[in-house]
Amino acid sequence: GAVVSQHPSWVICKSGTSVKIECRSLDFQATTMFWYRQFPKQSLMLMATSNEGSKATYEQGVEKDKFLINHASLTLSTLTVTSAHPEDSSFYICSASGGTGGGWADTQYFGPGTRLTVL
Amino acid sequence: RKEVEQDPGPFNVPEGATVAFNCTYSNSASQSFFWYRQDCRKEPKLLMSVYSSGNEDGRFTAQLNRASQYISLLIRDSKLSDSATYLCVVPEGGRRALTFGSGTRLQVQP
Numbered sequence: 001g002a003v004v005s006q007h008p009s010w011v012i013c014k015s016g017t018s019v020k021i022e023c024r025s026l027d028f029q030a031t032t033m034f035w036y037r038q039f040p041k042q043s044l045m046l047m048a049t050s051n052e053g054s055k056a057t058y059e060q061g062v063e064k065d066k067f068l069i070n071h072a073s074l075t076l077s078t079l080t081v082t083s084a085h086p087e088d089s090s091f092y093i094c095s096a097s098g099g100t101g102g103g104w105a106d107t108q109y110f111g112p113g114t115r116l117t118v119l
Numbered sequence: 120r121k122e123v124e125q126d127p128g129p130f131n132v133p134e135g136a137t138v139a140f141n142c143t144y145s146n147s148a149s150q151s152f153f154w155y156r157q158d159c160r161k162e163p164k165l166l167m168s169v170y171s172s173g174n175e176d177g178r179f180t181a182q183l184n185r186a187s188q189y190i191s192l193l194i195r196d197s198k199l200s201d202s203a204t205y206l207c208v209v210p211e212g213g214r215r216a217l218t219f220g221s222g223t224r225l226q227v228q229p
Contacts, residue, residue, distance in 0.1 A: 034216060043206065043219040044163065093162050095217075108217060110162040 002028045004096045006111035013084055014119055020080045021114045023094030029074035030096035034108065035067075038091040050077050084118045091115050122146060123209050125220035133228055136197045140223045142207030143189045152190045153208040154181055157222065163206055167192070197227045 003026040013019050023033055032051050036044040048069050050056040056069035068080040077096075081088055092115075095108040124143045132138050144152070151170050155163035167174050169190060173182040180193040194201055207220035 036219075043221040044217075046216050046218075049216055091160070107165070110164070113160075113162045115160070 002109040004109045004111040010115040012117045018082045023077045025075045025096045028098040030098050032097045033077040034095045036093045086118045089118045122218045123220040125223045129224040131226045137195045139193045141191050144209045149209050154192050155206040157204045202227045
């Protein structure tokens with residue numbers, strides 16, 4: 001099956017610093033990658049949709065200048081949390097879709113997630 | 120009304136029991152549905168897809184009721200390893216993004 005990796009798996013940083021999270025599709029080309037955030041005891045919330053070679057589409061309420069997304073290749077997308085604050089502490093999960101059929105039928109494969117703690 | 124609603128549980132059942140979860144969705148145009156399983160501090164993993172009236176895979180059965188806009192997941196002969204949070208997921212119309220329900224927590228006890 002398709003494998004998606006994330007790095008790092010966990011990170012602890014000081015308030016005000018920036019953190020970069022990588023999402024890689026290891027054995028397929030991901031035309032679309034999604035970034036989700038999950039707070040404790042809550043469900044996954046979509047932050048943004050990223051298509052290779054184009055700007056990411058952010059969900060309402062997600063600051064694009066704070067959460068920088070780059071999808072420079074078909075196997076790598078990065079999420080940078082700039083000037084992180086304690087309220088940004090969360091579980092960040094990416095998913096990748098490589099289908100060419102378009103629409104909702106393409107399977108998404110999830111990365112293992114990155115747990116961010118901002119002190 | 121939330122786009123996808125689930126009873127958060129927890130459902131505490133003994134081993135061997137049959138348990139069912141329901142999920143309601145608001146978008147009547149939705150064509151496909153998914154059940155994901157998420158273990159604590161892990162990523163969601165696809166359990167079942169539902170495209171028509173239902174789907175069955177071993178001990179797991181998913182059923183779709185379009186008229187009432189709900190999907191159910193039935194787990195027979197529960198195992199300890201079934202303990203997890205079960206997420207009802209509905210794709211967002213023409214986009215590829217997924218809308219997740221808040222999840223139903225299942226705890227199977229010995």
